[in-house]
Amino acid sequence: MNTKIQTYLAKQTSAVPLVVFRMLFGIMMLFSIVRFWANGWIEKLYLEPTFHFSFYGFEWVKPLGNYTYLLFAICGLAALSVALGFKYRLAIITFFLTFTYIEFMDKTTYLNHYYFISILSFLMIFLPAHVSFSVDSYLKKVSYSKVPNWTIDSIKLLLGLVYFYAGLAKINSDWLFKAMPLKIWLPSKYDLPFIGENLMQQEWFHYAMSWSGMFYDLAIPFLLLYKRTRLFAFIIVIFFHVFTRILFPIGMFPFIMIISTLIFFDANFHQKIINFVAGIWKVLRQEMSLAIQAPIKVVDRYQVQNKRVLMPVLFMFFMIQMLLPFRYFAYPGELFWTEEGYRFSWRVMLMEKMGYTTFTIKNKETGAMFVVDNSDFLTDFQEKQMSFQPDFILEYAHFLGDHFAAQGHEYIQVFAESYVALNGRLSQPYIDFTVDLYKEHESFQHKTWVLPFNDVIKGL
Amino acid sequence: MFKKITSVFILVLSIVACSSSDDATSGSGSSADGFNRQSMLINWADTIIIPVYQDLNSQLAGLVTAKNTFNAEPNQVNLDAFRASWLNAYKVWQYAEMFDIGQAETINYYSQMNIYPASVIEIENNIASGTYDLSHPNNQDAVGFPALDYMLYGVGASSDMDILAIYTTNANADKYRNHVSDLVEQMKTLTQSVLTNWTSVYRDQFVGSTANTATSSTNKLTNDFIFYYEKGLRANKIGIPAGVFSTNPLPTKTEAFYRGDVSKELALTALDAVQDFFNGKAYKSNATGASFKQYLQYLNTVKNGEDLDVIINNQINVARTNIQGLNANFTEQITSNNAQMTDAYNELQKVVVLIKLDMVQSMNIRVDYVDADGD
Numbered sequence: 001m002n003t004k005i006q007t008y009l010a011k012q013t014s015a016v017p018l019v020v021f022r023m024l025f026g027i028m029m030l031f032s033i034v035r036f037w038a039n040g041w042i043e044k045l046y047l048e049p050t051f052h053f054s055f056y057g058f059e060w061v062k063p064l065g066n067y068t069y070l071l072f073a074i075c076g077l078a079a080l081s082v083a084l085g086f087k088y089r090l091a092i093i094t095f096f097l098t099f100t101y102i103e104f105m106d107k108t109t110y111l112n113h114y115y116f117i118s119i120l121s122f123l124m125i126f127l128p129a130h131v132s133f134s135v136d137s138y139l140k141k142v143s144y145s146k147v148p149n150w151t152i153d154s155i156k157l158l159l160g161l162v163y164f165y166a167g168l169a170k171i172n173s174d175w176l177f178k179a180m181p182l183k184i185w186l187p188s189k190y191d192l193p194f195i196g197e198n199l200m201q202q203e204w205f206h207y208a209m210s211w212s213g214m215f216y217d218l219a220i221p222f223l224l225l226y227k228r229t230r231l232f233a234f235i236i237v238i239f240f241h242v243f244t245r246i247l248f249p250i251g252m253f254p255f256i257m258i259i260s261t262l263i264f265f266d267a268n269f270h271q272k273i274i275n276f277v278a279g280i281w282k283v284l285r286q287e288m289s290l291a292i293q294a295p296i297k298v299v300d301r302y303q304v305q306n307k308r309v310l311m312p313v314l315f316m317f318f319m320i321q322m323l324l325p326f327r328y329f330a331y332p333g334e335l336f337w338t339e340e341g342y343r344f345s346w347r348v349m350l351m352e353k354m355g356y357t358t359f360t361i362k363n364k365e366t367g368a369m370f371v372v373d374n375s376d377f378l379t380d381f382q383e384k385q386m387s388f389q390p391d392f393i394l395e396y397a398h399f400l401g402d403h404f405a406a407q408g409h410e411y412i413q414v415f416a417e418s419y420v421a422l423n424g425r426l427s428q429p430y431i432d433f434t435v436d437l438y439k440e441h442e443s444f445q446h447k448t449w450v451l452p453f454n455d456v457i458k459g460l
Numbered sequence: 461m462f463k464k465i466t467s468v469f470i471l472v473l474s475i476v477a478c479s480s481s482d483d484a485t486s487g488s489g490s491s492a493d494g495f496n497r498q499s500m501l502i503n504w505a506d507t508i509i510i511p512v513y514q515d516l517n518s519q520l521a522g523l524v525t526a527k528n529t530f531n532a533e534p535n536q537v538n539l540d541a542f543r544a545s546w547l548n549a550y551k552v553w554q555y556a557e558m559f560d561i562g563q564a565e566t567i568n569y570y571s572q573m574n575i576y577p578a579s580v581i582e583i584e585n586n587i588a589s590g591t592y593d594l595s596h597p598n599n600q601d602a603v604g605f606p607a608l609d610y611m612l613y614g615v616g617a618s619s620d621m622d623i624l625a626i627y628t629t630n631a632n633a634d635k636y637r638n639h640v641s642d643l644v645e646q647m648k649t650l651t652q653s654v655l656t657n658w659t660s661v662y663r664d665q666f667v668g669s670t671a672n673t674a675t676s677s678t679n680k681l682t683n684d685f686i687f688y689y690e691k692g693l694r695a696n697k698i699g700i701p702a703g704v705f706s707t708n709p710l711p712t713k714t715e716a717f718y719r720g721d722v723s724k725e726l727a728l729t730a731l732d733a734v735q736d737f738f739n740g741k742a743y744k745s746n747a748t749g750a751s752f753k754q755y756l757q758y759l760n761t762v763k764n765g766e767d768l769d770v771i772i773n774n775q776i777n778v779a780r781t782n783i784q785g786l787n788a789n790f791t792e793q794i795t796s797n798n799a800q801m802t803d804a805y806n807e808l809q810k811v812v813v814l815i816k817l818d819m820v821q822s823m824n825i826r827v828d829y830v831d832a833d834g835d
Contacts, residue, residue: 187759188824190497191671352824356817371704419813426766427817 009311011149012301014267015132016274018152019085022129023277024259026083029095029117032252033076042068045109049379051399052106053392056442061104068105074098082124085134089125096121107392108385112348113253116162120260123158123317126310127151131302133274141295144302151304154314155263158321160221165325165346167217172459174336174351176214179206180423181352189247216240224264237261248349331446336422337453339389340446355388355430357418359397361404364411372400388420388430390447397437414438428454495758496750500740501667501677503749507742510663512555513655515743519549520648527644531637534627536620543612547722550605554729555736555743558688561680562666563657569650571600576696577713578606580614587632587639594646603643606716611640614718672825682752682825686816689734694808697727698783701794702801709801711794723790727783735776738769738815752819759822768822772814779807 036042046052046063054061064071075098081091100118103110128151130136132143174180183206190196199205216236223233241254262270304310328341335342336351362369374383377399386392397414405412414437418430428451431437435449526545530538553574560570572595582602586592594603615636616622627636658666669677695705696715703709714723736743740751753769760767782804787793793801 184821184824188672191673191676352821354817354821356813368707370706371699373705419817421817421821424822426768426771427813 009148009150012146013149013152014271015128015144015147015302016267016270017263017265018127018129018147018155019131019133020270020273021152021155021260021263022085022088022124022134023083024262025120025124026079026081028252028256028259029079029099029121030076030083032256033072033079035252037069037072037076042072044379045381046105049106049382051377051382051396053108053382053386053395055104055107056391056444058104061101063105071098071102075102085130085136088130088134088136092121092124092129096125106382108382110343111253112343112346113250113256115344117256119317119321120155120158123154123314126314127154128302128304133278137296142297142299144299146300147302148304152263154318155260156221156225157318159260159263160225161318161321162346163217163220166348167214167219168460169325169345169347169350170210170214170217172457174423174457175210176459178423179203179210181350182206182209182213184352184424185247192246213240224261227266230264234261234264244349250349333446333450334453334455334457336457337420338447338450339391351423353388353420353422354384355386355418355420356427357387357393357416357431359400360415360417361400361409362413362415363409364413366411377403387418390431390450391442393418393431394437394440394442394447397440401438412438422453425455495755497670497678497755498667500750500752500755501670503740503742503751504681504737505658505663505666507745507747507749508737508740509559510655510658511743512552512559513651513658516549516552516556517648517651517655519545519552520644520651523549523644524648527641531627531641534624534637536624539612539620539624543719546605546608546612547719550716550722550726551729553605554726555733557692557730558685558733558737559681560684560688561677562662563654567595567650567653568597568600569654570692571597572650573604573647574606574692574715575600575604576606576609576715577717578602578610580610583607583610583639587635590635590638594642604647607643608640609716609718611636611643612719679825682820682823685734685737685752686812686820689815690812693727693730693734694805694812697723697730698790698801698805698808701790702798702805703794704802704805709794709798711791714790714794717791720791721789724783724786724788724793727790728780731776731780731783735773738772738776752823756819756822768814768818772811772819775807775811775814779804779811782807 046068047065052062075095078091078095078098081087082095096118099114099121103114103118128144128147131147132145137143170176183203186200186206186209189200192200220233220237223229223236238258241258244250245254325345325347328335328345331338331340333340336353358374359372360369361372374386378386378396386396393416397416401412401414415433415435416431416437417433419427420430421427430451432449432451437449440447440449523542523545526538526542530542532538557570557574564570579601582599586594586599586602592599613623615626616624627633627640630636666677669675673679699705701710701713715726716722735741738751739753740749741747742749753773756769756772757767760769786800786804787796790801
């Protein structure tokens, strides 16, 4: 067994797929940052709100005022630098840190695909994606044609995990036997040309999409792994992501997934991309009549340094990735309802959940109370996200308590009146109105003041 | 292999590029099996919105006449006629306030018609100076129905004699007559422009915008409807004066405060307007057409859910019964027994949950939250 692992780890393969992945990843990230900036979302999401929702333990991560733009600029430059393979290690570390910082500034904007970018860039810190066809390689005058096979496999594994876990999450009675939430989402796409008024309204179609979505997620990693099914799988990947892109406002995610799955193709395919880019570069160089560069020494094998540290780190990383989505087993109650263990688990487009939550500030001594107008403190988007997620509700309750305490109110108690509707069920009371949330504190413990979900969703 | 993949890829890019850019196109409204969204827009426009504006416009024409008669001869009879005309128009206004769309939205129609409580200081300043821009945002609480409420019931100490004296023997009587005239004319002008816009161009634009985007007619008007119910009706008419949002009750913040005894009538009229709109009931007629109610019924057949339309109507009826039990004068109700007032508020509040949460979720309306990615 041990020797098998040793042999596997020693196995070498062409570096080209990894190098192409690095370039495409960098370009897409640069484009994402530019798009985010150009849409005015930095201003809208990070500078306009007066209050920001933090992840537990990361309350110190906040937008930096106008320096937030600088943060995005650094992140974008780091992405460019990754694409070029210029000071790669520094660039990818910078990218990982700035991107993750951005995502942690306000959890209102949490998206699974941002999380995916964060952990993927973390993984890439440890991969030799710059050993050829990069500025680093050009400057050092040395290029490696082969890298350890596991470096490419690790990316495949991470992608496979994302798909597979997303598929597992779809194995639940709402998704499969009620076709929820697609039964809500698809009919509202009546304005799509050709299919909006007929296909999107059909119940069988909602079920067909639910079931095929689950099978797609579970099967696609394996279909991509085997050479015989690979092209077919890739076409399905494209179809699936294009379809979801048309249906839902999911931004860059489809492109990122489509391009990422190219890593499954063999080296010949990637070599052609390299040749194509190299061809352009050659023409350009001739046009600009640049001096012929000194020849680059080509070395066959790239040996990874510091294996003793690296291997345990990567092992731990993947163990966490595999276990984290199952942490919800540690909590009582329905996961979709309490959302304890919901994030960071590839539960993507899985439920239609909305809430309506208002807060009452009460003076414990006099009994005087009043209701807060949420729009005084939150943007519409923040209020929407806050209204159905207990950790948001608690954090905001504390913010309100502190705010009114600072205004001179005394003996403050904060109560939340909250209603939540999940996957087409009628709205139900969500938070125990008799619990003073100002006295409750955030933790990884079960939140006892979330009222029980009066229904059952079976499955994973 | 490379060529195959590349060509597939380029094809996809072009599909995605096209699909994401045509957000604004409107889908066809008709369909054989589904719910006909355009028929809902047509029903709203032709049997509710435009008839309401037509009635409001003619009520305001009557108000202009009554005002002219009064200004020509400020006596008790003409004052009573002026007041009656004001109340009639005010009741029709309760049907119109929720349609903050099109020209009404552009010119901030609602904020120039019914922001209360009126600011006595600003009104008196305007009268004293004689020069003012009534459409200026600073004058929002010095114009419209609340300003007339003050002019007809609040100027002068207590009796009608005192009020008539303001328009006759007072040193500034001219200025008062001019001002009350300007206020009425402004309301008429604004309403006329909103109505004309609807009948000339906006109606077709409105019914043609059937897509499910943040700016399409259904989505905007649904947002308006909910916003009006939550703010204009629930909060302004009941919640704020009852002190729900403040440490103490604010009995002077009722609608038609100076007149006093009509705040309940206005609130009930507004609730009728909301319920009629929800049910697609034609204005001043018993005919019903495509509506939120029918849409929810259709969606329920898709998802086999509970009869949300019935639940909503029932809860509105409960709220109505509660309001009917209140004093005709909310100010008096609040000072005598505010608990009853907050009870009524609580029943109204339950409707907010039903329409803002359950109804919006069923319809999967794209509410105009920030335009950001989801996943």
